[in-house]
Amino acid sequence: xxxxxxxxxxxxxxxxxxxxxxxxEVPGCLDAVFVRSKVGHGTLRAVDCGAARExxxxxxxxxxxxxxxxxxxxxxAAILQDLPPVPHTVLAKLSxxxxxxxxxxxxxxxxxxxxxxxxxxxxxxxxxxxAEDGAAEVTFQVDPLPAMVTPAAxxxxxxxxxxxxxxxxxxxxxxxxxxxxxxxxxxxxxEGRYRQNLLMPMxxxxxxxxxxxxxxxxxxxxxHQMPHRLRRELAALLGWSQEQVRVVxxxxxxxxxxxxxxxxxxxxxxxxxxxxQRPVRWIEDRLESMMVATRGRGQDQHARLAxxxxxxxxxxxxHIDADVGAYPHLGVGLPMQTAxxxxxxxxxxxxxxxxxxxxxxxxxxxxxxxxxRPEAVIALERSMDTLARRLGIDPAELxxxxxxxxxxxxxxxxxxxxxxxxEYARALDLALETIGYDTWRTEQARRRTxxxxxxxxxxxxxxxxxxGGEPGGLxxxxxxxxxxxxxxxxxxxxxxxxxxxxxxxxxxxxxxxxVDEHRVRLIEGDTAEQPEGLGSFASRTAQVAGxxxxxxxxxxxxxxxxxxxxxxxxxxxxxxxxxGTVQATTNGSVMDVGELVKNTGxxxxxDRFETGMAFPFGTHVAVAEVDPxxxxxxxxxxxxxxxxxxxxxxxIVRAQAFGSALQGxxxxxxxxxxxxxxxxPLLGNGLLDYxxxxxxxxPPIEVKDTCTPSPSSPLGAKGAGESGCIGLPAAIVNxxxxxxxPADPDLLQMPLTPDVVWRAARAPKLEETR
Numbered sequence: 161x162x163x164x165x166x167x168x169x170x171x172x173x174x175x176x177x178x179x180x181x182x183x184x185e186v187p188g189c190l191d192a193v194f195v196r197s198k199v200g201h202g203t204l205r206a207v208d209c210g211a212a213r214e215x216x217x218x219x220x221x222x223x224x225x226x227x228x229x230x231x232x233x234x235x236x237a238a239i240l241q242d243l244p245p246v247p248h249t250v251l252a253k254l255s256x257x258x259x260x261x262x263x264x265x266x267x268x269x270x271x272x273x274x275x276x277x278x279x280x281x282x283x284x285x286x287x288x289x290x291a292e293d294g295a296a297e298v299t300f301q302v303d304p305l306p307a308m309v310t311p312a313a314x315x316x317x318x319x320x321x322x323x324x325x326x327x328x329x330x331x332x333x334x335x336x337x338x339x340x341x342x343x344x345x346x347x348x349x350x351e352g353r354y355r356q357n358l359l360m361p362m363x364x365x366x367x368x369x370x371x372x373x374x375x376x377x378x379x380x381x382x383x384h385q386m387p388h389r390l391r392r393e394l395a396a397l398l399g400w401s402q403e404q405v406r407v408v409x410x411x412x413x414x415x416x417x418x419x420x421x422x423x424x425x426x427x428x429x430x431x432x433x434x435x436x437q438r439p440v441r442w443i444e445d446r447l448e449s450m451m452v453a454t455r456g457r458g459q460d461q462h463a464r465l466a467x468x469x470x471x472x473x474x475x476x477x478x479h480i481d482a483d484v485g486a487y488p489h490l491g492v493g494l495p496m497q498t499a500x501x502x503x504x505x506x507x508x509x510x511x512x513x514x515x516x517x518x519x520x521x522x523x524x525x526x527x528x529x530x531x532x533r534p535e536a537v538i539a540l541e542r543s544m545d546t547l548a549r550r551l552g553i554d555p556a557e558l559x560x561x562x563x564x565x566x567x568x569x570x571x572x573x574x575x576x577x578x579x580x581x582x583e584y585a586r587a588l589d590l591a592l593e594t595i596g597y598d599t600w601r602t603e604q605a606r607r608r609t610x611x612x613x614x615x616x617x618x619x620x621x622x623x624x625x626x627x628g629g630e631p632g633g634l635x636x637x638x639x640x641x642x643x644x645x646x647x648x649x650x651x652x653x654x655x656x657x658x659x660x661x662x663x664x665x666x667x668x669x670x671x672x673x674x675v676d677e678h679r680v681r682l683i684e685g686d687t688a689e690q691p692e693g694l695g696s697f698a699s700r701t702a703q704v705a706g707x708x709x710x711x712x713x714x715x716x717x718x719x720x721x722x723x724x725x726x727x728x729x730x731x732x733x734x735x736x737x738x739x740g741t742v743q744a745t746t747n748g749s750v751m752d753v754g755e756l757v758k759n760t761g762x763x764x765x766x767d768r769f770e771t772g773m774a775f776p777f778g779t780h781v782a783v784a785e786v787d788p789x790x791x792x793x794x795x796x797x798x799x800x801x802x803x804x805x806x807x808x809x810x811x812i813v814r815a816q817a818f819g820s821a822l823q824g825x826x827x828x829x830x831x832x833x834x835x836x837x838x839x840x841p842l843l844g845n846g847l848l849d850y851x852x853x854x855x856x857x858x859p860p861i862e863v864k865d866t867c868t869p870s871p872s873s874p875l876g877a878k879g880a881g882e883s884g885c886i887g888l889p890a891a892i893v894n895x896x897x898x899x900x901x902p903a904d905p906d907l908l909q910m911p912l913t914p915d916v917v918w919r920a921a922r923a924p925k926l927e928e929t930r
Contacts, residue, residue: 166811167663178411181368181381182443189370189439190219192429193291195281195298196451197273200309200839201321201521202302204269207281211297217290220436221283221298224268230431231397233265233424233487259329263322263519265487267427273302274321274486275523276840277452282428284440307839311460311481311518321486321519329488330517334499334575338510342475346466350546355909356459356535357832358483360850361528363657365413366444367453369426371433378405378434383412384685385420386695387655391687393422394430402687409685415657416823417527418454420697421489450843450850455833456528458483459495459535465543471551471558473508478539480515485524492517494525497532497626503573504540505584505624505777506562511574521839527697529823530885533625538910541621541890545897546905549926555894556592559622560585570871579624579775580872583803587866588622591779591801594864600783604898615786616796619895623887624777627699627804627879628872634773636705637692639766640669640712642720646740646754648673648680650709651766653693654701655685659881660812661701668706668808672713675740692768699776699879702808707873708769715765720753723760727751772872776879778802778865780824780887784895791918793829793896795859802883803866806876816881817863824888825853832911901926 165171172178197204207223224230269280281298285291308314314327321327343349370381378398384390387407395405412419425442433440444453464477482495499513548555563584564571571579600618607613628634637653650669654661662682670677683689694700717737724742725732734745743750757763783796800817807813830851834842843849869876889910896912897905900920907920 167660168666169660169662173411180365180411180413181370181383181441184370184381184410186370186372186439189441190284190286191288191291192425192432192440192442193283193285193288193295194279194425195283195295195300196277196279197269197302198276198840199273199302199304200276200835201307202273202304204271204273204280205301205303207298207300209281209298211299212283212294215290215294215297217286218294219284219286221281221294223281224266224270227268227431230267231427233267233422233427259488259492262325263329263488265424265489267424267431275521277523279424282432284432288443304838307521307837309521309835309837309839311483311520314518314520315481315516321521327519328516329484329519330492331515332496332499333512333514334496334502335512336510336574338475338477338512342510343464343466346474347469348547348550349464349466350543350550351462351464352539352543352546353906354461354463354539354542356457356461356538357827357910358458358522358525359456359528359827359831360450360453360833361416361418361456362852363414363416363418366446366449367419367423367425368443369429370439370441371430372439373433373437376404378430380405380407380430381410382407382426383415383419383657384409385415385655385657385697387685387687388653388693389420389695390422394426397427398430398434406688409655412657416529417456417531417697419657420695421454421526447846450846451841452523454526454528455485455523456525457535457827458525459498461535461539463539463543465547467547467551471547471553471561473506473562475510476502476508476540478502478513480513480535482515482517483520483522483525484517485522486519487524488519489524490527491525494527494532498535500575500577501533501536501624501626502540503575503577504537505564505582505622507564508574513575522835529820530625530882531698533882534827534886534889537621537623537886538890538893541623542893542905545894555620556588556597559588559620577626577775580772580870581868582624582775582777583866583868584622584777587777587801587803588779590864590866591781591799594801594862595781595783595797595799597781615788615899617784617786617895617897617899619782619784619891619893619898621780621887621891621894624775625882625886627774627776628703628771629698629700629773631773633694634704635768635770636694636708637690637766637768638705638708638712639690639764640716641762641764642716642753642757644754644758646679646752648675650680650682651690652682652684652705653690654696654705657696659696659701659816660809664702664809664812665705665709669709669713672710673716673740674738679740699881702877703774703870703873703875703879704771706808706875706877707771708767710874711769712765712767715767716763719763719765720756723756723763724751727759774805774870774872774878776802776804776883778883778887780891782888782891782895784892784899786896786899786917786921788918788921791914791916791921793912793917795825795892798859798861798888799864800861800884800888801864801866802880803868804880805868805870805878807865807867807880808875808877813865813880814863817883818861820882820884821861821888822853822858822884824884825857825892827885828889828892828910829853829912
């Protein structure tokens, strides 16, 4: 029974009965294997697929020159023009062709390799093993060119990734330039340089696509976050109408932002399926994913923060050089999210953020859980701790003095964001109380007098983030339908990749309609069932899709009352909805909604509903113990206090907070993608080279919350899924800085590996330089 499981999904997923793309068996299906360059930058010479075609079981092998009719990867300028205009976002800039034209991402390399792992050929086999054998026989040559693997090197334009075009693909700013007099007159000015390490989203299931053609139609199965976008882009690339393409999302093993694009491999698979009129699939393996799946973060930052003698903030300046990979894609706009959120939770009269999105010979940077907001929090919160040390003010007190007060909402920031609601001090106070802040400070003081004790530090990070998306993308589509037997079917334009939609949304509709939740079922992730939709990204589904379902439930109730009134020949105001029935207030007539459908015909309502942006917030505190001799960091305790407005399902929100906290720990201490000078990622040993936090590294994590409803959504809900990635890394780094107290805190850059920490432990201490 479903009741035995915490979530509806659990019975299927935890007993091994989930159905992922790799589980779907289609007669005659071919497996695709891509032949990839090991060189990060170079000129591609002739590709020879002849020997591959002779391998038993190989159906075909192609280089770009063999597929002259194949379009470039989606997200060319033509595709972007199909997107709705989004004011105040980089998509508007991209759709004007400025960043994309001349820099299109090819489905297969034609003449120049721009990142290690870029595909130069594809082989199709009757099974994966035969396709792999064929791929091993493809020969090609890449004449190396100098690789630009850091933003600093690429920005000089000494070697350009695209002839005649700068490596700086986009420049932008938020706020106004700050008068020099502010810096000169401030009681304290602190500066810092911070590196946001390149990360891998690392979902359990890598990228997948299965394309099944049927004459002039195509059904695509993919673990994807935005099925309607994938349908739109594939249809445009094939020159078809959207009605000719159906996209279905089955069970999906995580995404974290990495599965919302039309990737080159998707274009090749769809194109060949149509050309051959045979099903084709590509199932990315882990080593392949580590080479060519999307990256996250990747910024070099210079921050400057000024305050008066009491610690009141006066000005904040942030410059961002962002590594966006080899081709302009959605990642080119992520630094704008950092710039817009530069203000954080503080009243800062003057804020100015500037940015450059720089192309490098690395795989593309793309939205990854938090998408631009962790970068903003880390720069500001590290600067706040540096300022607290400079002024001799407790870091918690410094933050409290500068919070935007609750009565100031809605609050317009100097960077143009309008925060909806917030009680920042309440979240801070709860976090400090929960972790026992004063007790840890006492222990820290004791250890500083004991030469045998390991240093201990307490780190604080207060954050504000944006959820729901940008204006122009804050809507969702859906419908609710009642059958004659009284069952209720909800169709939604979203697609779950592990967020428990199957549990949350039927329960939500059941609550709105006052019926048993087992009467309600959810259908999503299928463009044939729900013809329009946006998808699941930017912590938007509870806030936006949940509000849509509330709206649609009310439409259903109104339609049911209207029908019953007509059936009973009564005014509508004499008919009420109660627990899944319509009731006449005058003559006592009562009818279940299923019976109403039998008497009046199909009952279905559908609509589009839009909300405003929301701004979740919170405080994270970390306590860390450092071993100066080994350079190791042991997290003793973490407390996360998040405010995502009205919580729809407390257990699932808590799990989201816990899971994102683990990824925040990973960024702070373990994860990074190193490249050699040739642009090759040094990840040949897989997860032995790219470290993820395991159960052994998980410290005690206490998850708390406060509730400040958002006025931007009827539900009062804000996004909940990204908090740990956004707020926790800065708290961990601040804790290690607090433990070691180096005179130059910039020595501690993420990830805080033993080598980094060991060197910082031997650098001059703050008190030694005074």
